Amino acid sequence: xxxxxxxxxxxxxxxxxxxxxxxxxxxxxxxxxxxxxxxxxxxxxxxxxxxxxxxxxxxxxxxxxxxxxxxxxxxxxxxxxxxxxxxxxxxxxxxxxxxxxxxxxxxxxxxxxxxxxxxxxxxxxxxxxxxxxxxxxxxxxxxxxxxxxxxxxxxxxxxxxxxxxxxxxxxxxxxxxxxxxxxxxxxxxxxxxxxxxxxxxxxxxxxxxxxxxxxxxxxxxxxxxxxxxxxxxxxxxxxxxxxxxxxxxxxxxxxxxxxxxxxxxxxxxxxxxxxxxxxxxxxxxxxxx
Amino acid sequence: xxxxxxxxxxxxxxxxxxxxxxxxxxxxxxxxxxxxxxxxxxxxxxxxxxxxxxxxxxxxxxxxxxxxxxxxxxxxxxxxxxxxxxxxxxxxxxxxxxxxxxxxxxxxxxxxxxxxxxxxxxxxxxxxxxxxxxxxxxxxxxxxxxxxxxxxxxxxxxxxxxxxxxxxxxxxxxxxxxxxxxxxxxxxxxxxxxxxxxxxxxxxxxxxxxxxxxxxxxxxxxxxxxxxxxxxxxxxxxxxxxxxxxxxxxxxxxxxxxxxxxxxxxxxxxxxxxxxxxxxxxxxxxxxxxxxxxxxxxxxxxxxxxxxxxxxxxxxxx
Numbered sequence: 001x002x003x004x005x006x007x008x009x010x011x012x013x014x015x016x017x018x019x020x021x022x023x024x025x026x027x028x029x030x031x032x033x034x035x036x037x038x039x040x041x042x043x044x045x046x047x048x049x050x051x052x053x054x055x056x057x058x059x060x061x062x063x064x065x066x067x068x069x070x071x072x073x074x075x076x077x078x079x080x081x082x083x084x085x086x087x088x089x090x091x092x093x094x095x096x097x098x099x100x101x102x103x104x105x106x107x108x109x110x111x112x113x114x115x116x117x118x119x120x121x122x123x124x125x126x127x128x129x130x131x132x133x134x135x136x137x138x139x140x141x142x143x144x145x146x147x148x149x150x151x152x153x154x155x156x157x158x159x160x161x162x163x164x165x166x167x168x169x170x171x172x173x174x175x176x177x178x179x180x181x182x183x184x185x186x187x188x189x190x191x192x193x194x195x196x197x198x199x200x201x202x203x204x205x206x207x208x209x210x211x212x213x214x215x216x217x218x219x220x221x222x223x224x225x226x227x228x229x230x231x232x233x234x235x236x237x238x239x240x241x242x243x244x245x246x247x248x249x250x251x252x253x254x255x256x257x258x259x260x261x262x263x264x265x266x267x268x269x270x271x272x273x274x275x276x277x278x279x280x281x282x283x284x285x286x287x288x289x
Numbered sequence: 290x291x292x293x294x295x296x297x298x299x300x301x302x303x304x305x306x307x308x309x310x311x312x313x314x315x316x317x318x319x320x321x322x323x324x325x326x327x328x329x330x331x332x333x334x335x336x337x338x339x340x341x342x343x344x345x346x347x348x349x350x351x352x353x354x355x356x357x358x359x360x361x362x363x364x365x366x367x368x369x370x371x372x373x374x375x376x377x378x379x380x381x382x383x384x385x386x387x388x389x390x391x392x393x394x395x396x397x398x399x400x401x402x403x404x405x406x407x408x409x410x411x412x413x414x415x416x417x418x419x420x421x422x423x424x425x426x427x428x429x430x431x432x433x434x435x436x437x438x439x440x441x442x443x444x445x446x447x448x449x450x451x452x453x454x455x456x457x458x459x460x461x462x463x464x465x466x467x468x469x470x471x472x473x474x475x476x477x478x479x480x481x482x483x484x485x486x487x488x489x490x491x492x493x494x495x496x497x498x499x500x501x502x503x504x505x506x507x508x509x510x511x512x513x514x515x516x517x518x519x520x521x522x523x524x525x526x527x528x529x530x531x532x533x534x535x536x537x538x539x540x541x542x543x544x545x546x547x548x549x550x551x552x553x554x555x556x557x558x559x560x561x562x563x564x565x566x567x568x569x570x571x572x573x574x575x576x577x578x579x580x581x582x583x584x585x586x587x588x589x590x591x592x593x594x595x596x597x598x599x600x601x602x603x604x605x606x607x
Binding site: 012013014015016017018019020021022024025028029032036041042111112115116117118119120121122123124125126127 | 354356375376379380382384386388389390391392393394395396399403404406407408409410411414418421422424425451455456487488489
């Protein structure tokens, strides 16, 4: 034993040091919530699905960059890179993004209602508004893992594999803000809608079912009626696709095979997101503390 | 019993300035009056809030936390306005809700660290203090277990640990012994008493069980139908009223009176009872025992001469 060894009593001591502010409390709630939704400090079964979906989201970027790494810069690899433009990345992994949000968002709010933990949170420095903000951030951060980070990784890879990296950056300077904004739009939309629907129930399976029903059922109805009535605008009922089309509209050369302009998709995205925010406000801000 | 007329300040006296000042607080839920003009100043380090179910205890506690805004009146906590500065108030207070509100999927340690974080502790300090408070409530060995695997008593102790992790000046305990078995209740009452006596944390505890309040608090505030009906200091040393006793004798009462008088005690007849007085409580009790023994009579009942705290408060609770 070292001569410095001491027996220390685990005594209760008063803390009179500095205390962090409201922002830190919100950030703490967001960080804890998102980490737990991703399976941190929980069993491996909870971790498997988020990790697998994250890997799936990176798969297209990994394939393209892997081929470029294997075959170097050639016309073949240039064609492959063009085959996966940044504008199309979200639609390529749309199912993965949807599945990820279905897994993550109910986990953020349903347990708090099920275990009645809300009263405990609201007895701390967290207000109802802070709680909603914290949970929104908690949804946004992991969702950016599948909506933003893979596209940024693809961009960085393309820069590194380019024959003239500086020239590539100059030629694609506007792609970075487009990638960031489109990733934020998609993540915010799926996160907010998922939270809103999950806030309606304390039971996770119901939240998952309700979320899927909201995104899928109107899309099917819109598609069937759109074809039958030759009314392409009914396809705007594809609520799952709305933010992805809106984000694609940020890139030049956007073409919509259904002849619905990006502004209409953008309006649909805003309307659904606002509806979701209103639901969250009613569910959390409307109740007396 | 000191009764305070509704609307007039009722002060529970202590050594310092009031921890909580309540001025004419009224709160209605629709047609139901939860609090009706409650006025009180709580200065003692451990105050019990006593009342039957529905008396307004939980509403008053939530108003003190700033979670419920009074329709009229105001509450100052540690010198801060509970409604206007609710964020600051909640950061300085601890709260243990009545119902189980713990996240079942978390470990006790993670929860306590998280609640420390949310109440403004730096992360490193929150981790350190979580270990300290879990040790204090006797959960140091169980800190890494999921809360869903805990017994009711362990959950209540976890609940208490999260309420004190940030070193609050005042901790509010809403029915902390609810649902506990006798052993768990005993442990919880001991812990609650330690908060104010050993750990330096002021306590405001609600209960509908008089014994719980009497064992853990220095003062009691009684609510009935949303109105404050009594405040009283709990004198642990035994006051003037507890010195004399009244006894009921089986056998020859005159022999008992003679022997007690010979021992220097004063004895008066009051119906079936004999009122026995003496210089102090111990001398009276010893004298009663010796007089009964010498006079060869039995004691069928022995009570304090004046009204007991229980008599006072049960009457006030209604």
